Amino acid sequence: MTITITAFESSPDQGRGLARDMRVRWALEEVGQPYVTRLVSFAAMKEPPHLALHPFGQIPTYEQDDLVLFESGAIVLHVAERNVGLLPADADARARAIGWMFAALNTLEPPIVDSEMARLFDRDKPWYDDRRAVLDERVHTRLRELSARLGAAEWLDGDFSAGDLLTVTVLRRLERSGMIEGYRNLANYVARGVARPAYQRAFAAQLAVFESSQAANG
Amino acid sequence: MTITITAFESSPDQGRGLARDMRVRWALEEVGQPYVTRLVSFAAMKEPPHLALHPFGQIPTYEQDDLVLFESGAIVLHVAERNVGLLPADADARARAIGWMFAALNTLEPPIVDSEMARLFDRDKPWYDDRRAVLDERVHTRLRELSARLGAAEWLDGDFSAGDLLTVTVLRRLERSGMIEGYRNLANYVARGVARPAYQRAFAAQLAVFESSQAANG
Structure with missing residues (x-):
């Protein structure tokens, strides 16, 4: 049990x-x-x-x-x-919420982790600035796209779901980079997530x- | 329909x-x-x-x-x-097969894509050799672990599942790198996957x- x-x-x-x-x-x-x-x-x-x-x-x-x-x-x-x-009762809405779970882990997280790892481990490398620019642009591309889709909505697709839960945890990895600050709706979205009891x-x-x-x- | x-x-x-x-x-x-x-x-x-x-x-x-x-x-x-x-009927086996789907996409694919991207786009960079060594070692770590888990089994957990389907497609990205050849059971596993009608x-x-x-x- x-x-x-x-x-x-x-x-x-x-x-x-x-x-x-x-x-x-x-x-x-x-x-x-x-x-x-x-x-x-x-x-x-x-x-x-x-x-x-x-x-x-x-x-x-x-x-x-x-x-x-x-x-x-x-x-x-x-x-x-x-x-x-954590998942809607409607079958189609449920499939879409699970879609956001995969998007968080397979589309959003990899470039965010790459950017984070470079900041942690490659700072002393001669190519750090060049590489960081490339990696950060990949992250910004995803943030722009996510921000455009979220728009003024509270959560990604209807009520809070497991898709939002994973997305918020992935976006939180950017906190110290400041990268999310240019996307007001995403910053507020993360704030709503972490405010949940x-x-x-x-x-x-x-x-x-x-x-x-x-x-x-x- | x-x-x-x-x-x-x-x-x-x-x-x-x-x-x-x-x-x-x-x-x-x-x-x-x-x-x-x-x-x-x-x-x-x-x-x-x-x-x-x-x-x-x-x-x-x-x-x-x-x-x-x-x-x-x-x-x-x-x-x-x-x-x-594509998924077993037993509830626990089904959850484990879905686990392999996430493992394929969130644990195996990111280092494999990073290594592939470096080969495609960074070959002319002065730091290519150093970086490739780091990225390839990350891939080999995952291949060693996956190979150890698969052992002599035909598929990752019982019958062929959606977890194997995704894992095979992810491992296929390594074909041209030759990296998988050192893991005989993984190479055979991929071969079994692609042989399916x-x-x-x-x-x-x-x-x-x-x-x-x-x-x-x-």
Whole structure:
């Protein structure tokens, strides 16, 4: 019966809620499902017991009874399909909401992660400025397109859905870059997402893990 | 009733079946659903009529009655959910197969596309060799992990599923790089995928589009 997820023992994002367990926590909070968290170290993630759950040695995983899932998108979809609150009842609207889940992870996230990785790891390279310009333009292309589609709407397609949940978590990765600030409707969209009580509970839960890891190391 | 998909009028992959309409064609062939294809030019993809279907101005799209979908992963999942043949009947096995769909698109595809893009566009850059080494190692990490999980199995989790379908199309992008050759079980896995009659029919359909575009331009 109990849902168990995994998360970083010590998150590299310093408790900013950018690790992928945040998506699963948020989804579970939206539908009111309690869960327990098992923390894994970077070393343990690459060891056989965790690789048996997640072949790519990452977090999060999801365990309930005999079911083991990996991939945050798949876990969020599983939670959305088995509970009320994250997918519309109408079949066509439901398919479109799932479409936004894939768009968040396969169209929006890759250029955003590339741009983020370059900022983190390539700053000292002689080609950093050139490359950053190319990568940032790819991100801006997607932001322009997303902003045009969202328009004045509150969420991407009708009520808040798992598609919005993933999109907000992906856009949040741009926070420190300032790139989203030129797209007022997208910045407001992210603000609406993070203001949701379920998001706030999920954020507090992952922050508490980071803070206790700091206390333990201090 | 009729299913209409969109594809490139003139595919940049020269008919090699690497464009994302191939995934949708293959899925429709696996479940025996006929479809018609509407071809779009690069210019038309960025014009309002196509953007109304696909906010990011790409192919493929999927239209049936009042439903419009974009994102190849979402379309394949929609086809898999509404027909027999691409997802197991058991609920847990079905969730795991959907997990592999997300893994193909969010964990395997991004480093593979990055490596492919560098080969295509960055060859003349002074930093190409350094960067290619980093990108290729990211791909090899995923291939090692996937190879370890697949082991001697025929497909990733039980019978052939939509998860295998997407994984095979993603791994095919590595064909010209030779990177997959060091992973015998993965190379055989891809070979099993492309040998499927449904794959062959889908491949022939997209190749016919490319060949007629060449004839029209010649």
